[in-house]
Amino acid sequence: MKRYPAFPTLIVIAASLYFLVPLYATFDFSLRMERGVLSFAAYRDVFQSDTFISTLTFSAVASLVAILLGALIIVPTAYWVRLKLPRVRPLVEFLTLLPLIIPPVVLVFGYMRIYGNNSFLPLTTTDPGTNLLLVIGYTVLSLPYMFRAVDNGMAAIDIATLTEAAESLGASRFAIIRRVIFPNVRSAIMAGAFLTFSISLGEFVMASLLNRPAFGPYLVQMGQDYAYQPAALAIMAFVVTWASMALMQVFATRKPGQRFLPRMPRLSTFAPRRVQS
Amino acid sequence: MSFLTLESVSKSFGANTVVKEFDLGVRKGEFISFLGPSGCGKTTVLRMVAGFETPTSGAITIDGEDVTMLPANKRRIGMVFQAYALFPNMNVYDNVAFGLKINGMDNAAVDRRVRDMLDMIALGHLADRYPYQMSGGQQQRVALARALAPQPRVLLLDEPLSALDAKIRLSLREDIRKIQRELGITTVFVTHDQEEALSISDRVIVMNKGRADQMGTPSEIYNRPKTRFVAEFVGTLNMFDARVADAGANRLNLAGRDIALPSSSGAALRNGETVKLALRPEAFYLDAQRPDDVPLEGRVQHMGFHGSIIRAKVTVGEQTVTIDMFNQANVAMPSVGEPIKLYFSPADALVLAA
Numbered sequence: 001m002k003r004y005p006a007f008p009t010l011i012v013i014a015a016s017l018y019f020l021v022p023l024y025a026t027f028d029f030s031l032r033m034e035r036g037v038l039s040f041a042a043y044r045d046v047f048q049s050d051t052f053i054s055t056l057t058f059s060a061v062a063s064l065v066a067i068l069l070g071a072l073i074i075v076p077t078a079y080w081v082r083l084k085l086p087r088v089r090p091l092v093e094f095l096t097l098l099p100l101i102i103p104p105v106v107l108v109f110g111y112m113r114i115y116g117n118n119s120f121l122p123l124t125t126t127d128p129g130t131n132l133l134l135v136i137g138y139t140v141l142s143l144p145y146m147f148r149a150v151d152n153g154m155a156a157i158d159i160a161t162l163t164e165a166a167e168s169l170g171a172s173r174f175a176i177i178r179r180v181i182f183p184n185v186r187s188a189i190m191a192g193a194f195l196t197f198s199i200s201l202g203e204f205v206m207a208s209l210l211n212r213p214a215f216g217p218y219l220v221q222m223g224q225d226y227a228y229q230p231a232a233l234a235i236m237a238f239v240v241t242w243a244s245m246a247l248m249q250v251f252a253t254r255k256p257g258q259r260f261l262p263r264m265p266r267l268s269t270f271a272p273r274r275v276q277s
Numbered sequence: 278m279s280f281l282t283l284e285s286v287s288k289s290f291g292a293n294t295v296v297k298e299f300d301l302g303v304r305k306g307e308f309i310s311f312l313g314p315s316g317c318g319k320t321t322v323l324r325m326v327a328g329f330e331t332p333t334s335g336a337i338t339i340d341g342e343d344v345t346m347l348p349a350n351k352r353r354i355g356m357v358f359q360a361y362a363l364f365p366n367m368n369v370y371d372n373v374a375f376g377l378k379i380n381g382m383d384n385a386a387v388d389r390r391v392r393d394m395l396d397m398i399a400l401g402h403l404a405d406r407y408p409y410q411m412s413g414g415q416q417q418r419v420a421l422a423r424a425l426a427p428q429p430r431v432l433l434l435d436e437p438l439s440a441l442d443a444k445i446r447l448s449l450r451e452d453i454r455k456i457q458r459e460l461g462i463t464t465v466f467v468t469h470d471q472e473e474a475l476s477i478s479d480r481v482i483v484m485n486k487g488r489a490d491q492m493g494t495p496s497e498i499y500n501r502p503k504t505r506f507v508a509e510f511v512g513t514l515n516m517f518d519a520r521v522a523d524a525g526a527n528r529l530n531l532a533g534r535d536i537a538l539p540s541s542s543g544a545a546l547r548n549g550e551t552v553k554l555a556l557r558p559e560a561f562y563l564d565a566q567r568p569d570d571v572p573l574e575g576r577v578q579h580m581g582f583h584g585s586i587i588r589a590k591v592t593v594g595e596q597t598v599t600i601d602m603f604n605q606a607n608v609a610m611p612s613v614g615e616p617i618k619l620y621f622s623p624a625d626a627l628v629l630a631a
């Protein structure tokens with residue numbers, strides 16, 4: 001048996017408690033909607049609400065479109081920067097970090113001014129236009145995660161030599177990006193995508209300022225009006241986030257030609273071995 | 278008429294000129310090697326032929342067509358890299374099929390061609406493997422098949438064997454040569470390993486600081502090096518100082534002994550000048566072979582056993598001379614510390630400008 005040193009172990013335990021106790025308290029609270037018994041009534045309530053379903057769907061679709069748009073912008077950019085402009089990479093990296101520094105409020109007010117009522121492109125006056133703005137906003141929010149993930153993915157393969165190999169075989173730039181670069185950073189894109197998804201799914205500021213029927217504003221509204229349902233939602237959001245993280249891991253470590261999930265070991269391999277006497 | 282030609286091609290990176298006035302003519306089906314020390318510009322020349330770099334000046338033609346400005350993906354050139362560079366997301370089959378599909382070949386024809394190529398490299402049974410599931414030698418064979426599949430006009434290999442271990446390196450280089458002969462494909466092979474270059478090439482180009490120092494068959498390069506650089510870079514040499522006694526009659530004076538050289542031994546001579554007389558280790562014998570052989574007296578310092586040959590270090594005067602002898606189990610070999618006599622034929626001596 002490996003022995004664990006006392007002090008670090010204590011720190012890990014303290015940190016875990018700091019994290020787990022409130023989570024447990026929320027979970028416990030979410031089960032107490034019906035007086036005197038523990039039940040999933042609050043969860044049932046949430047799932048039966050039409051607004052829950054519609055806002056969740058809206059946000060999920062917006063996030064997915066944002067991820068797609070993000071990948072289409074980031075992959076060629078990161079590729080080109082690494083291949084031809086390695087000196088501007090720090091600058092590009094800095095630009096992609098800006099969404100973490102500039103608050104979304106600033107971004108969204110900027111949008112409203114540029115694309116407002118009397119602008120050259122009045123996107124905010126129509127529903128599809130405003131949805132587009134939201135998606136673009138989410139794409140911007142995803143930049144730090146997407147760029148980092150994709151750029152790391154490209155660092156792991158020798159893109160310069162792979163590009164030359166493909167070129168000498170007759171491939172055009174477009175064919176190289178589509179057939180060689182994209183498939184090789186797919187797991188990196190997925191990793192960035194799950195992070196983006198878990199962030200934009202519950203995003204509040206942009207959705208609410210653009211007045212979109214999204215999941216974030218719905219969560220906040222619930223928090224103001226009800227007691228038990230928000231706790232249930234918080235737990236569910238937590239589960240979704242962790243599921244995203246887990247999927248991210250699966251994709252990040254997957255090798256080409258491997259199955260999506262590792263093959264299930266046959267049960268017989270788990271059968272206790274009989275001790276020879 | 279040369280199939281691939283480079284006409285005074287130069288390449289500079291900023292102020293640094295790494296390829297200088299490089300001329301080359303490769304015949305159709307010929308196997309050429311670039312041999313030279315690290316940084317001499319071998320890869321740069323190859324990359325200009327492939328289209329990955331543009332020459333600063335000069336012209337490159339393939340089969341009469343000027344390709345100097347043609348983009349790499351239009352040149353129809355096969356390239357094999359030191360690091361294999363197989364597409365990690367594709368299995369062996371798809372890697373080999375890549376160039377064919379890009380060029381719009383239909384599926385049935387692609388399938389036939391890929392099978393043929395995999396048979397050629399004897400890896401048909403690994404068609405479903407991914408690069409990370411294969412050894413370096415297998416990956417490099419797939420890379421060769423991938424490069425050859427679209428029937429390129431020229432095959433370029435940049436140190437394709439350097440990342441492999443000794444045994445595979447040897448067998449793969451023979452495979453490469455065999456396949457090259459069968460297909461009759463014009464090939465340029467880059468290496469810094471002289472044995473590799475000499476053993477598989479029709480002609481070798483020894484490069485030094487961005488220039489071609491000498492171009493010739495392996496035996497010309499080894500036996501008749503034109504410059505001191507080539508002589509020293511290819512093989513081992515023993516150097517002796519000799520004074521020119523009579524330039525007209527090709528007579529030298531080596532440590533008080535008069536030596537008559539055949540007329541074609543290298544640099545031009547001037548009376549009274551000191552030159553370097555160079556001899557390969559295998560040019561020495563323990564017994565005189567001919568009456569005009571030159572004897573040297575020495576003492577054995579070290580005997581190194583290399584299997585088929587024995588490489589001995591012999592002290593001659595103030596100098597250490599390296600000599601190679603065949604390992605003959607039934608012939609007594611000199612032992613360390615023993616005084617011996619060495620003989621060489623003046624015909625084997627090379628004169629290098631001092």
Ligand SMILES: Nc1ncnc2c1ncn2[C@@H]1O[C@H](COP(=O)(O)OP(=O)(O)OP(=O)(O)O)[C@@H](O)[C@H]1O
Binds near residue numbers: 295314317318319
């Ligand atoms: N893209 C580049 N930018 C600037 N300098 C370069 C570039 N590519 C090569 N060089 C320089 O050109 C010179 C020749 O390089 P090259 O790669 O052709 O050498 P090589 O003969 O292939 O050497 P090696 O045996 O180490 O591969 C080197 O001094 C190198 O630093």
Ligand SMILES: [Mg+2]
Binds near residue numbers: 320321435
């Ligand atoms: Mg090189």
